[in-house]
Amino acid sequence: MSRGVVAGGHPATAEAGAWALREGGNAVDAAIAAVVASLSAESPLTGLGAGGFMLVHRPGTEPQLLDFFVAAGGRAGRERWAELDPVTIDFGDTTQVFNVGVASCGVPGVPSGLAAAAERFGSMPLADLVVPGVALAREGVEVNRQQAYLFELLEPILAREPAGASVYAPGGRMLGLGDVVRFPELAETLERFGADGPDPFYRGDIAAAIAAKVEGEGGTLGAPDLDDYETAVREPVSAEFADCEILTNPPPSSGGILIAYALELLTRAGRTDPETVVSVMERAQEARTPEFVAGLYEPGFSRRFLADRLGSTTHITALDGDGGCASVTCSNGSGSGVFVDGTGIQLNNMLGEEDLNPLGFHATAPGRRMPSMMSPTIALRDGELVLGLGSGGSNRIRSAVSQTIIRYLGEGMTLERAVDAPRVHFEAGTVHAEPGIDSEALAALERGGHRVVRWRDRSLYFGGVHAVGAKDGEPEAAGDSRRGGAVAWA
Numbered sequence: 001m002s003r004g005v006v007a008g009g010h011p012a013t014a015e016a017g018a019w020a021l022r023e024g025g026n027a028v029d030a031a032i033a034a035v036v037a038s039l040s041a042e043s044p045l046t047g048l049g050a051g052g053f054m055l056v057h058r059p060g061t062e063p064q065l066l067d068f069f070v071a072a073g074g075r076a077g078r079e080r081w082a083e084l085d086p087v088t089i090d091f092g093d094t095t096q097v098f099n100v101g102v103a104s105c106g107v108p109g110v111p112s113g114l115a116a117a118a119e120r121f122g123s124m125p126l127a128d129l130v131v132p133g134v135a136l137a138r139e140g141v142e143v144n145r146q147q148a149y150l151f152e153l154l155e156p157i158l159a160r161e162p163a164g165a166s167v168y169a170p171g172g173r174m175l176g177l178g179d180v181v182r183f184p185e186l187a188e189t190l191e192r193f194g195a196d197g198p199d200p201f202y203r204g205d206i207a208a209a210i211a212a213k214v215e216g217e218g219g220t221l222g223a224p225d226l227d228d229y230e231t232a233v234r235e236p237v238s239a240e241f242a243d244c245e246i247l248t249n250p251p252p253s254s255g256g257i258l259i260a261y262a263l264e265l266l267t268r269a270g271r272t273d274p275e276t277v278v279s280v281m282e283r284a285q286e287a288r289t290p291e292f293v294a295g296l297y298e299p300g301f302s303r304r305f306l307a308d309r310l311g312s313t314t315h316i317t318a319l320d321g322d323g324g325c326a327s328v329t330c331s332n333g334s335g336s337g338v339f340v341d342g343t344g345i346q347l348n349n350m351l352g353e354e355d356l357n358p359l360g361f362h363a364t365a366p367g368r369r370m371p372s373m374m375s376p377t378i379a380l381r382d383g384e385l386v387l388g389l390g391s392g393g394s395n396r397i398r399s400a401v402s403q404t405i406i407r408y409l410g411e412g413m414t415l416e417r418a419v420d421a422p423r424v425h426f427e428a429g430t431v432h433a434e435p436g437i438d439s440e441a442l443a444a445l446e447r448g449g450h451r452v453v454r455w456r457d458r459s460l461y462f463g464g465v466h467a468v469g470a471k472d473g474e475p476e477a478a479g480d481s482r483r484g485g486a487v488a489w490a
Contacts, residue, residue: 005477007466008034008316009392010041011160014479014488016132017318020124021490028056028121030318030490031326032114036133036190038330040313041141042484044150044158045332045392046314048189048201049132049210049340049347049381051109052330054117055236055251055376057385058472059323063247063378066120067232067369068113070106070350073214073221075368082218084361087156089334096312096394098334099361100157102219105336105351106370107229108210110199113179125328130194137187140180146460146484148177158453160337164346186344202226206343210266213340214347221347221368228367239263241379242409244386248377248401250315253433259398263405272406272435274441276425277449279447280397281426310345315390319468320474321490325388329345329397355395374399379409383428385470387415393463399425408469415469417479419485423462426450434458459481 004027017034025033031054038046049229051070057063074080084099088457118126143151151158155174159165167183168175175181193198200206207226214221236247239260248259265283269276314396315329333356336349352358357363357370364370375397379387387408390401407418422436430451431440435458442452455461464483469476479485 003394003475005029005468005475005487006030006034006316006318007016007468007477007479007485007487008038009479009483009485010038010144010147011313011486011488012041012136012482013038013316014486017316018488019132020129020489021318021320023124023125025129026122026318026322027318027324027326028054028117029124030121030320031316031328032118032126032317033129033132034318035110035114035328035330036130037136038179038316039190040119040136040202042147043181043183043249044154044335046330047335047346048186048193049108049345050330051106051370051372052097052113052328053374054113054326054328055247055249055371055377055378056117056121056139056377057325057380057388058121059384061352062141063236065234065249065376066113066117067234068109068116069347069372069374070370071225071229072106072226072364072366072368072370073219075224076222078215078220078222079222080218080362087334088248089153090434093320096157097354098157098349099353099354100160100216100334100349101116102214102336102338104349105214105219105221105338105347107221107225108348109200109229109231111193112231112329113231115198121326122453126197127194130190132374133191134194135247137183137190140182143175143177143179145177151175154334157335157337161339161474162279163339164337173434180261183344185342186383189343189345191411202229206208206340209340209343210345210347213338213412225366226256227279232369234404241267241405243286244379244381244409246377246379246405249372249375255267258403259377262398262402266386266406266410273388273408274437275444277403277406277424278424278445287477296474315466317468317477318390319467319470319477322339323470324469325378325385327388327390329374329376329379329390329392331372331374331392342375353394375401376399379405387467387469389465389467390416393461393481395427396425396461396463399423404465410485415467415476416478419465419480422458425462434462
């Protein structure tokens with residue numbers, strides 16, 4: 001393999017990663033540069049106030065998962081007096097409630113995680129890797145169709161505070177297609193990150209500003225929570241599918257283990273038709289019990305969970321010319337609408353995301369990671385990379401990732417076709433189906449007692465898979481058009 005490639009959710013994101021590869025960087029360098037660029041190019045759903053995961057494969061070494069997801073605050077023991085602020089977002093064929101405000105803000109992990117990735121696996125200085133992202137933040141990014149839709153969709157959150165409105169709705173009008181969105185304060189903060197690393201965000205003046213903002217308005221995120229935060233290194237959870245070893249996000253994240261469970265069930269079934277896929281999704285959803293959520297924090301839980309049953313969320317994927325791969329998913333949730341003065345940082349709303357709080361809001365103990373559905377994933381055959389992928393999309397992440405794996409590895413589609421193919425998603429007794437899913441299969445599901453929602457158009461509701469693959473030593477890549485996906489070659 002001689003060419004590197006990056007797949008991401010915006011052309012500027014992918015190009016920043018490809019720039020790092022052309023500068024001599026490896027897949028992790030490319031992923032870091034792309035993530036930093038995405039903070040401006042894909043700002044509604046990611047940021048320095050977000051959290052994430054990076055799965056790293058380097059030929060000849062064991063893959064490692066960096067967990068820098070959001071943790072629950074509250075170590076200072078202050079009483080929370082702010083309430084979650086519910087906002088209903090209309091996707092067209094369904095709605096979803098997101099809870100925002102300071103009561104929704106957990107400890108951000110992105111500064112810690114990117115710095116840890118650069119230190120452990122990178123080959124370029126962090127100060128260099130932030131350069132494309134700083135330029136985008138300062139000079140601005142033209143709003144494309146996908147971002148214009150997100151701005152419109154999330155206007156009640158993005159323009160909730162004057163600091164957000166000044167960026168996204170200057171002059172009182174939400175920016176739209178063809179406008180330029182600029183983040184001058186974020187540019188300064190990113191330069192600071194490149195020069196000083198993560199320390200200011202967890203123990204310095206930026207940490208103090210975050211704590212003052214949240215605690216001052218009644219939230220639980222305080223200085224002790226930031227000071228205590230560290231990126232964790234974990235062993236990926238493993239499953240077998242189509243003669244490949246599938247490696248994905250382990251507990252305390254919940255999405256990866258449910259993907260592994262579903263793929264193992266499909267392997268045993270020997271079928272990947274819509275009825276079988278929905279049946280497997282239903283079994284995976286049923287497994288998400290209170291005992292499951294509690295077990296995520298127990299050592300060895302993934303092996304016990306799979307053995308007991310089987311017998312035995314923005315995304316970027318970068319591939320370098322040596323076969324190394326970095327698959328990284330970052331999320332701000334829907335964003336909290338809370339902006340930290342003078343920094344350009346919008347904090348996450350993970351404490352208010354219903355999907356991440358199945359036992360009820362504010363039930364996660366202070367300092368614990370939130371149980372995420374985010375699932376950066378790779379597939380290896382004989383130790384060599386075959387596929388790297390991940391997705392945004394809340395609870396739909398696991399169905400989007402699983403179905404792309406099925407199409408590419410199980411059904412032999414090209415990567416572009418596998419990512420583009422119509423998807424189904426099962427949740428709360430309802431099957432959601434994009435146009436193109438076999439109508440007879442959907443009718444059979446209805447006869448079996450399922451409620452079926454037939455979507456009129458493809459939608460970002462079904463996730464956004466950005467993937468790289470390698471068949472017979474030749475790389476390929478695909479960005480998901482549902483989320484403005486793009487590919488850039490080194």
